[in-house]
Amino acid sequence: MGGSVVRLGGRLAGVAGVVVGVTALTWLAMRVLRPSWFAGDPRPVPSQLADYLQRDFLHFDLGRTFQPPQDRVADIIRSGLPADVSLLVGGTAFGVLAGTAAGTYCAAHRGTALARALEAAAAFFIFAPLYVFGIGLILLFGSDIALVEIGVHIPRAYVPFGDSPLGWVGALVVPWVLVGLPLAALLLRLTRTSVASVLDEDFIVTASAKGLSERTVLRRHVFRAAAVPVISAAGMTVNLTITNVVLIEAVFGIPGVFGRMKDAIAFGDFPMLMGITIVGAAFIALGNLLADLALARLDPRVRR
Secondary structure (H helix, E strand, O other), X not given: OHHHHHHHHXXXXXXXXXXXXXXXXXXXXXXXXXXXXXXXXXOOHHHHHHHHHHHHHHHOOOOEOOOOOOOEHHHHHHHHHHHXXXXXXXXXXHHHHHHHHHHHHHHHOOOOHHHHHHHHHHHHHHHOOHHHHHHHHHHHHEOOOOOOOOOOOEOOOOOOOOOOXXXXXXXXXXXXXXXXXXXXXXXXXXXXXXXXXXXXXXXXXXXXXXXXXXXXXXXXXXXXXXXXXXXXXXXXXXXXXXXXXXXXXXHHOOOOOHXXXXXXXXXXXXXXXXXXXXXXXXXXXXXXXHHHHHHHHHOHHHOX
């Protein structure tokens, strides 16, 4: 137990180190590319950087935005983070569940019409421009502007969970699907390949010969054996998922931190850009940590 706690503490320290390192490298890049943003500070660059990191990570003082009304970046992050977490976690959950379920089905039912349809959909959504697809869904099913009347409309405004849990789900269900579709498409292919390679193993044939149902064999033996590359891929694609979050927040008007990236770039808003960088680095590092922990639980060989 104690060793596990120490290992977890070490990995959390590693996450913190990654976030601080990414922040420092981004700050230095901005210092080289936009020296005018740092004019008026005569101190050496190392002293400026050390002071910035101290204010960021010890006092959570990220400065104020350059855009009117020049709000504190820390306050913007606090208010926008719940929407970011909701969208990222929900979209990732959809992508992992849909991709692994569809990939398992395709491997177990190779050549069927549904398997071929799922594989074709995966090929489409790997390359599809999701923001265009999202706008199309809003125009077709959006509240008050729907071209197709099916009795269920997509809300065009984000609803905080505290105001209405059902409204929150209604506002995010389509964004969750859109954020998760590329991940689902990728994981479908990986799961199909991994599961197909396991199905012909001797221990699977033995389990089937014992009279276990196909569902039981898949759940207890096949998927567990094939899950390692799938979880690894899910961890490594957190950055791709965050890129989709940026686009979907802009299309659906979700008031998250990442939705402010476009204006921050347009205004040259250095404090806001750095705040977005810190949040993004934290999400990516934590996503990879969770994937590592899941892998360690499934396969003791990867434990350290």
